[in-house]
Amino acid sequence: MKKTLLVSLLSLAFSSSQATEICGPQTDSFAFVIDASGSMMQTFEDAKGKANIEDDSPINDLKIAEAAKTFVEKVGEVIGEDKMVSSLYAVAPFAELISLSEKTGLNYKDLVDEKFNADMEVFGRPTWVGERANQYFHQAVSGKNTVIFITDGQFTKELNDPVKALQAYREANPNMRLYIVSAAYSEEGKKQIEVLNGQTFIPVTQLETLVTDEKAFKDFVSVAIYNKCDERIELKGINFAFDKYNLDQKSLNILARALKVVQARPATDKMVVEGWTDWTGSDAYNLRLSQRRAQAVKNYLVEHGIAADRITTSGEGKSFKYNNHTPEGRYANRRAEIIFVKENTK
Known part of the structure; x- marks a missing residue:
């Protein structure tokens, strides 16, 4: 049944590794x-209409x-002239449309359009x-x-057991993120896809939202594939020891990469640290x-030469951007975001 395929996809998210990049590619390779x-x-x-x-x-x-x-083509536009290892597949039936290889984002876009x-x-074309x-x-x-899987649900099991096939993929690729x-x-399609909601890195995203809401699109792509860092940088894993104010070494390493991005910005750009x-809790x-997390980021930037009057802080509390049901999602929610605000020269 289609649900069994979704259950197997669900398990793939567990063994994914945490993103470590600040700007640019957020993964070594991606497949749609x-x-x-x-x-x-x-x-x-x-x-x-069928769903009333x-x-x-x-x-x-x-x-x-x-x-x-x-x-998918728009993702290629975001990557632009930069190169990433990428591929494209279709199911119902399965076809490798773009083989896994390094190419520019614009080349990937052209291939998607062609393939x-x-x-x-x-009618008469179930997913199998x-x-x-x-x-x-x-x-x-x-x-x-x-791996970004775009589907409306409603799988059927034919020929090969999709659960076993995807379990094999998980075993072969322990660092895969879904x-x-x-x-x-x-309702049936939603129920099938909802099975994944408790285990994916971020909550299930609606295709309609991604193609009609520019901010939602940018947020999704910056997390899953490529972060241009043109408006904000996201610092996942800004952590303290329990009930302490000091940053751990991992957090300091994250901030060191963020500092380079901030230093490359115009000195007139102000920042809000969330x-x-x-x-x-x-x-x-x-x-x-x-x-405290926001203030720690500000303190670090000021200690390393960024003017204090360029930075304001805001504690936003609990985040639900990533999936709190998984360790990786909770890790990503423990974060700070630096939002750049260009000075109005008018």
Whole structure:
């Protein structure tokens, strides 16, 4: 059943490693896997109509698969002339559309446009794992890799057991990190995808949101694949010993990388440093702790030559940006963000 495939995908997120980069690539390689089954070839309006959902979204006339293709191409634009190891696959049936190799973001975008067909038949095309997919899921990818799976749910089991195939992929790639982008509107599809919600690095993200909300798109890409650091830098793992104010060595290493980014910015740029915590503990305690994290970042920057009057701090308390149900998600929620504000010269 389709649910069994989702359960197996769920397990892949457990063994992912923590991102260590401040700017640029956030992973050694990335792969998009797009569900190209018949239901993905219908329009958003058709999918919503079957689920008795009525709205006036600007993308209702767009096919879901076309939106997925647009989203993936836009990721290539963000990477631009920089090079990353990347690939693209489709399921229903499985096909390697872009082989795993180093290429520029713009080259990847062009290949996605050329290789992915978003205009196939709607009927008689369920999602299943064939022999080619089974072989792929037994292959190892070097380094830390990110997989972004775009689907509306509704898998079926045929030929090869998708659970075993994906378990093999997890075993071959212990540093894999999984992101789920949902195009599900039916209750059945939502339930299937919701199985993943407790185990993915970040909560399941809606495809419609990513293609209609520019901020949501930037936030997703900066975490999963590539962070341009044009507006903010995110410092995951700014930690203290329990109920202490001093930064540990890992935090100091993170701040040293962030300092280089800040030093490269114009001296007229001001900053807001936000501190965040995971959901462990009371709201009051975490509000205080988040303020201490923000202040610690400011203190570090000032001690290393950044003017104090350029920096304000804000303790934001508990974060739910990442998944608090997983150790990796809680780690990422314990963070600070430096938001750059350009001085108004008018």
